[in-house]
Amino acid sequence: xxxxxAVGAAxxxxxxxxxxxxxxxxxxxxLAAAIExxxxxxxAEIPAADGAAARGIYAQATSTGHLCLWEAPSPTSRRRQxxxxxxxxxxAGEELxxxxxxxxxxxxxxxxxxxxxxxxxxxxxxxxxxxxxATRRDVPIRETAALGIGGTAYASFAYRFGARxxxxxxxxxxxxxxxxxxAEIDRQTTGFGG
Amino acid sequence: xxKSIVAVRVAGALVLVWLAVASVAIAGxxxxxxxxxxxxxxxxxxxxxxxxxxxxxxxxxxxxxxxVTFIDNKTYSWHNTLRNxxxxxxxxxxxxxxxxxxHCVSYDLGFWGSCAVR
Numbered sequence: 527x528x529x530x531x532a533v534g535a536a537x538x539x540x541x542x543x544x545x546x547x548x549x550x551x552x553x554x555x556x557l558a559a560a561i562e563x564x565x566x567x568x569x570a571e572i573p574a575a576d577g578a579a580a581r582g583i584y585a586q587a588t589s590t591g592h593l594c595l596w597e598a599p600s601p602t603s604r605r606r607q608x609x610x611x612x613x614x615x616x617x618a619g620e621e622l623x624x625x626x627x628x629x630x631x632x633x634x635x636x637x638x639x640x641x642x643x644x645x646x647x648x649x650x651x652x653x654x655x656x657x658x659x660a661t662r663r664d665v666p667i668r669e670t671a672a673l674g675i676g677g678t679a680y681a682s683f684a685y686r687f688g689a690r691x692x693x694x695x696x697x698x699x700x701x702x703x704x705x706x707x708x709a710e711i712d713r714q715t716t717g718f719g720g
Numbered sequence: 721x722x723k724s725i726v727a728v729r730v731a732g733a734l735v736l737v738w739l740a741v742a743s744v745a746i747a748g749x750x751x752x753x754x755x756x757x758x759x760x761x762x763x764x765x766x767x768x769x770x771x772x773x774x775x776x777x778x779x780x781x782x783x784x785x786x787x788v789t790f791i792d793n794k795t796y797s798w799h800n801t802l803r804n805x806x807x808x809x810x811x812x813x814x815x816x817x818x819x820x821x822x823h824c825v826s827y828d829l830g831f832w833g834s835c836a837v838r
Contacts, residue, residue: 554778554834555749557808592808604773609806611782618782618805625804627811631789632798717785717803717827 553590557610560588566601569670569682572641576689583643583684587613597627597643597684608643616680621703621712622646622653624683634718635695642698642716643684651706653683655698657691658718662702749776754834758786758826766822766837768793772813775822779833782807786827788835790820798823813837 566584574580584601586594593616598606608625617623624644630637646653646667653665667683687698703712753764766772775788787803788811799820802811814820824835 554776554808554836557778558749558774558776558810558836558838561810594808605812607800607802607811609802609804609810610808611806615782618807620783623804623806625802625806625809627803628801629799630797631801636797714805715785 557588557590557592560590560592561586561594561610564588566596566598568601569595570643570666570668570684572597572643572684572686575686576639578639578686581641581684583682585682586610595623595625595643595645595682597625597641616645617647620714621650622683622701622714624701624714626698626716626718634697637692637697639689640687640692640697640718641685642687642701644682644701646681646683646703648679648681649705649711650681650703652704652708654702654704655685655687656700656702656713657696658699659696661696663687663698665701749836749838751834751836752822753824755780755832756834757830757832758784759829760827761825763823763825764835765791765824766835768819768821769837770816770819772820772822772837774810774812775824775835775837776808776810777824777833777835778808779831780807781831784826784828784831784833786825786833788822788824790814791823793819793821803827 564586566586568582569585570583572581581597584596591613592610593613594610596606596608611618624642626642628637628640653667655663665683665685667681669681697718698716700713700715705711752766777786777788783805785805788809789798789801790813799814800811822837
């Protein structure tokens with residue numbers, strides 16, 4: 527019986543260590559809990575098109591010190607998708623940060639709907655998407671007071687890809703940031719079709 | 721078999737079960753991959769269920785290309801896929817009665833992260 531107690535105590539200690547290590551791993555569980563409750567602010571929208579409903583783009587500064595950007599039907603909807611970075615570096619050191627959302631796949635030809643949304647630094651004047659047929663799409667971009675973080679302004683952008691493009695296998699290859707002079711200052715691949 | 725040996729075996733089994741639960745179910749999450757190091761095109765999946773609500777991929781640091789999605793158990797299509805380089809990436813589950821599993825995939829090399837459903 528003493529051995530059983532000793533084994534139990536050792537197990538409890540080991541389990542505590544495992545749980546603690548997972549919590550300390552940038553605390554994803556803590557962030558997951560925070561995003562359930564912290565308020566969202568609408569910063570952009572993706573209009574309805576091709577039979578798909580409109581979606582809002584929402585920023586969320588969490589109590590855990592992160593800035594999240596979500597796409598969702600409404601600020602209270604749990605049908606949201608997006609990502610979070612540290613509040614003091616929401617673009618992860620780049621000029622822009624974006625998410626690619628799509629339905630269908632994994633093969634490119636079976637993707638039925640796709641959108642891109644993200645944040646850009648104040649140095650970015652235009653955002654374009656390079657498509658797999660070498661054409662470019664201009665993405666609406668707008669600055670918003672809701673994204674003035676620590677005295678630094680950010681702009682948001684969002685775009686829905688045309689159903690006709692997707693049906694013929696044309697998808698987004700890269701998201702490109704241009705400055706006010708039209709010079710390319712950032713380019714990030716989407717991996718779409720890759 | 722003596723009673724003490726039976727007690728030890730029962731206690732050991734309970735500890736193993738408890739350890740498993742403690743390591744994968746924290747704050748309502750079920751961790752199905754990692755924390756571990758990832759390589760390009762490495763993927764992982766949760767169990768199939770009709771009740772999953774969300775799927776997330778968290779990394780230590782940001783800037784790593786990765787995706788989260790749900791895969792149904794009939795056509796094995798991807799649903800609500802979200803791909804980015806954020807430190808925390810999350811998508812929502814298709815509604816019940818669809819039976820689906822959370823799936824996460826890495827497109828980058830040499831970063832640490834974990835995937836979980838809730």
